[in-house]
Amino acid sequence: MIPDLVSYITRREGRKFRRLNSTIDESIINGDTLGSGQGPSLYVHIPFCRSLCPFCCFNRYLFREDLARRYFIDLKKELELYVQRGFTFSSIYFGGGTPTVLMDELLSFIEYLRSRCPVREISLETTPRELTVENRELLHKAGINRLSIGVQSFEESVLKTMGRDNGPADEVKKRLLMAEGHFDTLNVDFVFNFPSQTVAQFEADVAAFKELGVDQATFYPLMPSPHKKDALERKFNRVDNSREKRFYDVILREFYHDGYTASTAWCFSRGERMIDEYIIDYDDYIGIGSGSVSILRGNFYVNSFALERYHELTAANRLPIVGWRTLSKKENLRYYFLTKLFGMKLDTEALRRRFGGDTAGKLWAELAFFKAFKLISGDGTLRVTERGMYPVSVMMRDFFAALNTLREHCIEHQI
Ligand SMILES: C[S@@+](CC[C@H](N)C(=O)[O-])C[C@H]1O[C@@H](n2cnc3c(N)ncnc32)[C@H](O)[C@@H]1O
Ligand code: SF4
Structure with a gap:
C-alpha cells in the first residue's frame, strides 16, 4: 500500500x-x-x-x-x-x-x-x-x-x-x-x-x-x-x-x-x-550535450535531443536548450525531498538554508507521512530507515520513468 x-x-x-x-x-x-x-x-x-x-x-x-x-x-x-x-x-x-x-x-x-x-x-x-x-x-x-x-x-x-x-x-x-x-x-x-x-x-x-x-x-x-x-x-x-x-x-x-x-x-x-x-x-546541476537535462535555481531545462539541432545551435554559439520549466516552490521542495531521501538523508537545516523560513512546514504532509509509517527517523538530519528504502526506490523509479517518457517524446520527435 x-x-x-x-x-x-x-x-x-x-x-x-x-x-x-x-x-x-x-x-x-x-x-x-x-x-x-x-x-x-x-x-x-x-x-x-x-x-x-x-x-x-x-x-x-x-x-x-x-x-x-x-x-x-x-x-x-x-x-x-x-x-x-x-x-x-x-x-x-x-x-x-x-x-x-x-x-x-x-x-x-x-x-x-x-x-x-x-x-x-x-x-x-x-x-x-x-x-x-x-x-x-x-x-x-x-x-x-x-x-x-x-x-x-x-x-x-x-x-x-x-x-x-x-x-x-x-x-x-x-x-x-x-x-x-x-x-x-x-x-x-x-x-x-x-x-x-x-x-x-x-x-x-x-x-x-x-x-x-x-x-x-x-x-x-x-x-x-x-x-x-x-x-x-x-x-x-x-x-x-x-x-x-x-x-x-x-x-x-x-x-x-x-x-x-x-x-x-x-x-x-x-x-x-x-x-x-x-x-x-549538488542542489543544482548543469547538463551539457545532446539530451542532457539541468536543474538551476528551481528551473528545469532540457537540451536538444536531435544531433543536428544540437550542432546547429552550438555552432551558432547558442545554448542548445529546447524546453524549460520554472518549478513552483512546492515542486522544488518535493524534488529536493525526493533527491535527498534517495541519497538516504535529509538535513533539515540545509533545507531551511536553501528554501528559507518555514520550509519544513511546507513539507509537513510528506514529513508526517514518512514519519508516521517509520520510513524516516531522526530530528535535525532525517535518515531513511530500512523500511523506507523500498518506497524511496519506488519514488525514484517513477520519477526517472517520467523523465524517460520525456526522453522518448523528444527522441521520437527529434526535438
Ligand atoms: C546510460 S547507461 C551507460 C553505461 C553504458 N553505456 C552501458 O550500458 O554499459 C547507465 C546505466 O543505466 C541503466 N539503464 C539503462 N537503461 C535503463 C532502463 N530502461 N531501466 C533501468 N536502467 C537502465 C543501465 O544499468 C546502465 O548501465
Ligand atoms: S545501455 Fe546500451 S544503449 Fe544504453 S547507453 Fe548503455 S550501451 Fe548504450
Missing part, C-alpha cells in the same frame, strides 16, 4: 517535469550570481554506442566517427558558453551513451575541461567491452576517480533477453578484476526486474558480484519508457512492478545487512565511496 501511494504521487509530480515550454529565461543561466556556496555539478552526455540495447531510454545513437568528432567540438563550445557566463565546475560526471566510444576525443575534452575549470573529481561510464587495459591506463592517467561499468547481468540468458552482448561472463569478470584498485571507486551497474528475469538469476548476479570484491554496485529497477515497455511486453512478459520488491529484498539482505554502505537506495559501497548521483550531492 505505501509503495503504491508514493508511486501514485511521484508519477503525478513527475508528469509536471514533462510539461515544458520553449521560452527560455537565459538571465537565470549566470554563474556570477551563484554566490560563495557550492556551485553546480556538471553532467556531460556522450550519446553514441557501438550497439543499441533495446531497453535503454537514454538519448543514444549508433556510433559514427564523423558525427562523434563533430559532437566533441560542439560539446567544447557548449562548455565554453557556460564558462563565459561565469560558471565553474569541480565535480564532473560523464554519462551516455558510452563516453569511451572515441577515446582520443574524450581525453582531449577532459584536458580542455581541466584547462577551463578547477576539476576535483570525475566519474565516467563505460561498457565491459570497452574496459580494456589500454583504456584503463588512459582513463587512470586522465584522472578519472570513479569508473562505472554497465554489466546489467552476468547471466547469459538474461543478457540475451536484454538484447545485450557483453561477451562471455568470465571475460567480463576478468576485466572488472583488472580495473579494480586502479580508481578511487569502481562501480558495476545491474538491472533488476527485467521481464523473464528470475529472482534466482538475480541472486546469482549478486553472489558473483560479491565474490569479485568490487567496490560498489548500483542496481537499477527496470524503467522503460512507454514504447520500450510495449515492445518488451510484446516480446516477453509483462513489465510487472509487483515483482520488484522481491528483487529489492535480495539487495537489502545481501548489501544493507551485509556491511555495505547504502550510498543511495540503489547504490551500495564498501566503505565511503564516490557515487554517480550528481543530483544528490
Whole structure:
C-alpha cells in the first residue's frame, strides 16, 4: 500500500517535469550570481554506442566517427558558453551513451575541461567491452576517480533477453578484476526486474558480484519508457512492478545487512565511496550535450535531443536548450525531498538554508507521512530507515520513468 501511494504521487509530480515550454529565461543561466556556496555539478552526455540495447531510454545513437568528432567540438563550445557566463565546475560526471566510444576525443575534452575549470573529481561510464587495459591506463592517467561499468547481468540468458552482448561472463569478470584498485571507486551497474528475469538469476548476479570484491554496485529497477515497455511486453512478459520488491529484498539482505554502505537506495559501497548521483550531492546541476537535462535555481531545462539541432545551435554559439520549466516552490521542495531521501538523508537545516523560513512546514504532509509509517527517523538530519528504502526506490523509479517518457517524446520527435 505505501509503495503504491508514493508511486501514485511521484508519477503525478513527475508528469509536471514533462510539461515544458520553449521560452527560455537565459538571465537565470549566470554563474556570477551563484554566490560563495557550492556551485553546480556538471553532467556531460556522450550519446553514441557501438550497439543499441533495446531497453535503454537514454538519448543514444549508433556510433559514427564523423558525427562523434563533430559532437566533441560542439560539446567544447557548449562548455565554453557556460564558462563565459561565469560558471565553474569541480565535480564532473560523464554519462551516455558510452563516453569511451572515441577515446582520443574524450581525453582531449577532459584536458580542455581541466584547462577551463578547477576539476576535483570525475566519474565516467563505460561498457565491459570497452574496459580494456589500454583504456584503463588512459582513463587512470586522465584522472578519472570513479569508473562505472554497465554489466546489467552476468547471466547469459538474461543478457540475451536484454538484447545485450557483453561477451562471455568470465571475460567480463576478468576485466572488472583488472580495473579494480586502479580508481578511487569502481562501480558495476545491474538491472533488476527485467521481464523473464528470475529472482534466482538475480541472486546469482549478486553472489558473483560479491565474490569479485568490487567496490560498489548500483542496481537499477527496470524503467522503460512507454514504447520500450510495449515492445518488451510484446516480446516477453509483462513489465510487472509487483515483482520488484522481491528483487529489492535480495539487495537489502545481501548489501544493507551485509556491511555495505547504502550510498543511495540503489547504490551500495564498501566503505565511503564516490557515487554517480550528481543530483544528490549538488542542489543544482548543469547538463551539457545532446539530451542532457539541468536543474538551476528551481528551473528545469532540457537540451536538444536531435544531433543536428544540437550542432546547429552550438555552432551558432547558442545554448542548445529546447524546453524549460520554472518549478513552483512546492515542486522544488518535493524534488529536493525526493533527491535527498534517495541519497538516504535529509538535513533539515540545509533545507531551511536553501528554501528559507518555514520550509519544513511546507513539507509537513510528506514529513508526517514518512514519519508516521517509520520510513524516516531522526530530528535535525532525517535518515531513511530500512523500511523506507523500498518506497524511496519506488519514488525514484517513477520519477526517472517520467523523465524517460520525456526522453522518448523528444527522441521520437527529434526535438
Ligand atoms: C546510460 S547507461 C551507460 C553505461 C553504458 N553505456 C552501458 O550500458 O554499459 C547507465 C546505466 O543505466 C541503466 N539503464 C539503462 N537503461 C535503463 C532502463 N530502461 N531501466 C533501468 N536502467 C537502465 C543501465 O544499468 C546502465 O548501465
Ligand atoms: S545501455 Fe548503455 S550501451 Fe546500451 S544503449 Fe544504453 S547507453 Fe548504450
